[in-house]
Amino acid sequence: MKVTAIIPDDLIAEAMELSKSSTVTDTLKIALKTYIRSQKLKELGALVLNEPLEFKYSSQELREINRK
Template identity: 75%
Template sequence: MKVTAIIPDELIAEAMDLSKSKTITETLKIALISYNRSQKIKQLGVAVLNEPLAFKYSAQEMRDLNRE
């Protein structure tokens, strides 16, 4: 997809430096992938808060099972 965007040069330069990318396109791909991942992690955190994980075994029961 071709996109025209007005982004400050300093922001692009910093992102390129941090990502070690050689092109703006590569930098933007890395930035978008990173952003998408962080948002998915936040959503997962909210889901776990709304419905906490339930464990079937206690810590000691897990140790005992692992030793078998």
């Protein structure tokens, strides 16, 4: 998809430096993927806080299962 966006040069330059990308396109792909991942992690964290994980087995039971 082609997109036209007005982004400050210094912001692009810093993002390119940090991502070690040689093109603006690669830099933006990395930035968007990273942003999406961080948002999904936040959502997952909120889900775990609202509904904590329950474990079916104790640590000892898991050890025994893993040794089989």
